[in-house]
Amino acid sequence: MSTEDDNENKITRITRKGQVTIPKPLRDEFGLEEGDKIHWEKTGDGIRVRKATRSAGRGMLVDDTVTDEKREEMAEEMEADIREMRRTEWQP
Incomplete structure (x- = not known):
């Protein structure tokens, strides 16, 4: 169940250098830690981001x-x- 407040906590900005911050609730939920690699994949309806293994x-x-x-x-x-x-x- 998602609330509007929950979605607000998952919005970030792209910096001048093209960097983004993954919101803490998502880092915690998916076990993302400093140094982990992230896989960016172009899809038909946007971008899919997942932890690289x-x-x-x-x-x-x-x-x-x-x-x-x-x-x-x-x-x-x-x-x-x-x-x-x-x-x-x-x-x-």
Whole structure:
């Protein structure tokens, strides 16, 4: 349930340098901390902003219905496969 006051707390301005501040309620809700990377994505109706994860780039090729947990699992499997291929290909 969203109130007008709640929406007011989620409006920020863009600085001269193009910087924005993510409102504290949203930082808290999504676990965003100093140093975290944010992924900006152009969509058909605006801009989507989300916390970047190790698999964020790879996740762009996965259907939007796939959960973040499944994306992370898939990324870990891919990393393990790549490590195994490198180990076997580069063995003297």
